[in-house]
C-alpha cells in the first residue's frame with residue numbers, strides 16, 4: 001500500500017483567541033477607520049505601525065491595504081515616473097511586475113541562480129544596459145541573496161533598492177532584518193504569508209521624505225499627525241501639496257488581529273523552519289533532485305520549500321506533480337506553459353516587452369514548490385518527504 005497524505009496545503013492556523021477578542025472590541029467600538037479616534041486615542045493601526053517599526057528597527061512604518069499596494073506606494077514615494085525602467089527578479093510573483101506596471105513603469109527582469117536568488121552578474125549587466133535607477137528586489141519564496149554583495153552593486157551604481165519581503169517577514173541576512181538593507185521594505189499580511197489579516201501590507205523606511213510621501217499617498221488626507229511611526233509635521237509640509245492620494249489604508253480591525261500575531265512571529269518562524277528542515281532532511285540524497293542549500297548568513301522562515309529537477313523533460317515533471325497529487329501532496333511547478341494558480345513566470349506577463357533569459361529558463365523550468373502551513377505536524381512533513389522521494393526515484397533518469 002502506498003502512503004497517502006490527507007492534510008490541506010492551504011490550511012492556516014486559526015486566528016489566535018486574543019486576536020479575535022481584540023477584533024471584537026474594535027467592532028463593538030464602531031470605530032473601524034484608522035482616523036476615527038477619540039481625543040488622545042492612538043488606535044490599533046498606529047500601534048501596529050509602532051510595533052512593526054520596533055520589530056524591524058526602522059524609523060518609520062506605514063500599514064496599508066495589501067502587500068502589492070505597499071510595493072506600488074514605495075515606487076511612487078521614491079519618485080518612479082511613467083516610462084521609467086525598474087529592475088526586478090525574473091523569479092517572482094505577479095504582484096511585483098504588476099506594481100511596476102501600476103505606476104506606468106517598465107519591468108526589466110534580472111536572472112535567477114540555482115540558489116533561487118537574483119543573479120548579481122546579470123544584475124550588473126542589466127543596470128548598465130537599462131540605465132534603471134531603482135531595483136524592486138523580491139526575496140521570492142524566502143530566499144535571500146547575499147545582501148552585502150547586492151547592496152555594494154546597487155550603491156556603487158546609484159541604484160535605489162526597494163525590498164519585497166512578502167516571504168521574508170521575520171527573516172534576516174547577517175543579523176539585519178529583511179527589508180532593512182534597501183531604502184524601503186514592503187511586507188504582506190495576506191493569509192498565505194507570515195501573519196494573517198486576510199489582506200494587508202506594511203512598509204518601512206528610515207527616509208523621512210519617503211515615509212511622509214507614503215503616508216500622504218496611502219490616503220491620510222491631512223490627518224498625518226495621527227501617525228505615531230511617521231516623521232514630524234515639518235517633513236509633511238514639504239510634500240503635502242504635491243503628493244496625490246491613492247487610497248490604500250489599513251483599518252483597525254486588521255491591525256488589531258495583526259498586533260497579536262506579530263508578537264508571536266519569532267516563535268512561529270521557528271515552527272515553520274522546523275517543518276522545513278524535516279522535509280529537507282527527508283529529501284536529501286534523492287537522485288535527480290537538487291535541494292536549495294541555505295547559506296549560514298541567511299536566517300529564513302521556512303513557510304515553503306522548493307527543489308529543482310534540473311534538465312528533466314517537462315512531461316516527466318508534469319507526471320511527477322500528478323502522481324504526488326494523487327497521493328495528497330500538492331506541488332507547484334514553475335515550468336508549466338500556462339500560469340496556474342499563484343504560479344507564473346516572467347514570460348507569462350505579456351504586458352511587458354518580451355525578454356530573453358536563457359540561463360534563468362533552465363532554473364525556472366526546474367522549480368518545484370510547496371507550501372508548509374503550520375497546521376502540518378513534523379510527522380506530516382516526514383510523510384510528505386517520503387511520498388515525494390518515492391515518486392522522484394521512480395522517475396529519475
Ligand SMILES: *Cc1c(COP(=O)(O)O)cnc(C)c1O
Nearest residue numbers: 066067068093095164166188190
Ligand atoms: C503575496 C506576494 C506579494 C503581494 O502581496 P499581496 O498582499 O497579495 O498584494 C508580493 N510579492 C510576493 C513575492 C508575494 O508572494
